[in-house]
Amino acid sequence: MKLRIYLGIVVALGATVLVHSASGLLQTPHPFGLLVFGALAIVTGSFRLNFAAISASISVSDTFFLTTALLFGPGPAALVVAVDSFIICVRRKEPLARLAFNTAAPALSLWIAAECSFALAGVDPLAGSKAPVGTLAVPMLALAAVYFLLNSGLTAGAIALDARESVVHLWTRHFMWLSVGYLAAASAAFCLILLIQQVSLTAAIMVLPLIAVFHLTLRASFGRLEDAQRHLVDLDRLYLSTVETLAMAIDAKDDVTHSHVRRVQAYAVALANALGIDDPESIKAIQAAALLHDTGKLAVPEHILNKPGKLTESEFEKMKLHVDVGADILSLVDFPYPVVPIVRCHHESWDGNGYPRGLKGEDIPIGARILAVVDCFDALTSDRPYRRRMSDAAALDILRQRRGTMYDPRVVDMFIATYKNVVIDEAETPEQREVLRRIAESSSEAGDRPEPCRSEPGGDRDASASAQAVASDELLAFVSLARIAAGDGTVADLLALSSTLITGIVPDVTGAWYLLDSGKTRLTVAEAFGPAAAALRGTSTNVGQRLTGWVAASRQSITNADAALDLEGIAERGTPPLSSCMSMPLQIGDSLLGVLSLYSSTADAFDEKRGRLVEMIIPHLSAALHAAMRQSNNSKEPAEKATGTVGRDLRLVSAR
Secondary structure (H helix, E strand, O other), rough: HHHHHHHHHHHHHHHHHHHHHHHHHHHHOOOOHHOOOOHHHHHHOOOOEEOOOOOOOOOHHHHHHHHHHHHOOHHHHHHHHHHHHHHHHHHHHOOOOHHHHHHHHHHHHHHEEEEEEHHHOOOOOOOOOOOOHHHHHHHHHHHHHHHHHHHHHHHHHHHHHHHOOHHHHHHHHOOOOHHHHHHHHHHHHHHHHHHHHHOOOOHHHHHHHHHHHHHHHHHHHHHHHHHHHHHHHHHHHHHHHHHHHHHHHHHHOOOOOOOHHHHHHHHHHHHHHOOOOOHHHHHHHHHHHHHHOHHHHHOOOOHHHHHOOOOOOHHHHHHHHHHHHHHHHOOOOOOOOHHHHHHHHHHHHOOOOOOOOOOOHOOOOHHHHHHHHHHHHHHHHEEOOOOOOHHHOOOOOOHHHEEEOEOOHHHHHHHHHHHHHHHOOOOOOOHHHHHHHHHHHHHHHHOOOOOOOOOOOOHHHHHOHHHHOOHHHHHHHHHHHHHHOOOOOOHHHHHHHHHHHHHHHHOOEEEEEEEEEEOOEEEEEEEOOOOOOHHOOOOEEEOOOHHHHHHHHHOOOOEEEEEHHHHHHHHOOOOOOEEEEEEEEEOOOOOOEEEEEEEEEEEEEEEEHHHHHHHHHHHHHHHHHHHHHHHHHHHOOHHHHHHHHHHOOOOOOOHH
């Protein structure tokens, strides 16, 4: 409603200005000159530099709008800019409301700016009079400044009302830097005015090539900026996707808390907005912290996490460690916003009786205070091993009881007032649900395995080795995640993290990541994992040869083939020998990146269920691998670092 009223007022004022300007158009001196500058403005208006992130653009035509305003007055200038904007909107096939606003707003802005400029200078339009050169500089700057502020401000106001954001923050973030273009346009317009007054209109034409060069320079510069922005967006998307996937995998350890982090994130962001937190960095910090706040539970034994009853004092002390452990793990990631303090403080209490530091009141970061409330509410309204879920009303009663002791009263009150308006998106794809279910199932099966008897030979040693392997795999995954999220991740980091995730889905398997060389004729093992990994590293095959080469050439998967057909003598060296093979192409569209081949010592090991699970994640792994390769190429990273040195470092970590 507010947006409609705002648009109506701007359109009405703009229409009034245009009607007034049209009524006085016949009295304009030198109509031929007005037609020339108007035509130049409209023609050059077709060569605008548009910015996809916001509804804004800059153009050489601004130079001619300012020149027309000083030469012929506010009315003609308003008509020229209105015609230019109207033509652009029609070409873009914009809806009627936007067409009316985008036509009226620039005309209104330029008319007011020109009136202010002439009032400041105390002169008439320069086409019918002359003014000393020294008196033109300040009016020209005033004209450009007022035009810029009004034009950008009116547009920012409409966008802010539509997006329900702060107009000041939105203008500062997206529009303020456009002032450079208006300043350049004012300088070029000043040169045109001087040449027209001191020499002639013909001499002013000599400035046009300079304006064209200025436009081309701006287009090249902003084109590079747009490319860089797109690259950053791609990296940010990869980073957030990796963080969310890992958070969901951690969440899946307990099959009764699935989607907990998604719900907490939605509640936390909505509550932060309701509390007036509109700083983008703070919102991103809350988003990431909501996803990762339970990371430290990796250090809590599952028998404590899933205990169907009250924890003992010693068990609770172990549970409390997850806060610092999670914060310490996340400190490996060089977040550009304060995620770690939120995670470390989300169990602090308003009265100072929380943990781990005993912080109190406003000393607790606002993000942590928000996370504490929404985390509690979602925990109370979810099934847990030790109780059934509560109703929303019962959970809110508990929040009210803890208001002012455990939780910030203002945060609790705002959450109670707004939680029903929060839209929770729990719509995971069937593939995601199946993979997460498999992770939870694997975790449960691992927990059901009998522990080796300490009296049996090697019992303690086998248990210790198994524990070290699990710890090493988890450490490997987090080191890789830290590098990827910090922007230093390589192809090797991605392959190491992906290998760890695959072994969680298909245990006891040997795998090899074959990457296509630059000549697209040979596949080389960039990373291998599993019992027979050492024998596979560094091996290669031609496209079209063996099983892996056939998969690369045909772009078709193959399942439960004889591993000896792909590995020749290597298959028999294992103990026990490798028997079956599953091989799948890694590709983006029609572009082949490589092949993932999995080997097992069990015949027909890749049944329909396991094969389907692996095939579900292959497209996502291919997309991530493509992004990692592109990032490595853009940073001109040496090939040894991309697939060799870092990989060896990670393998050393994994082997310990």
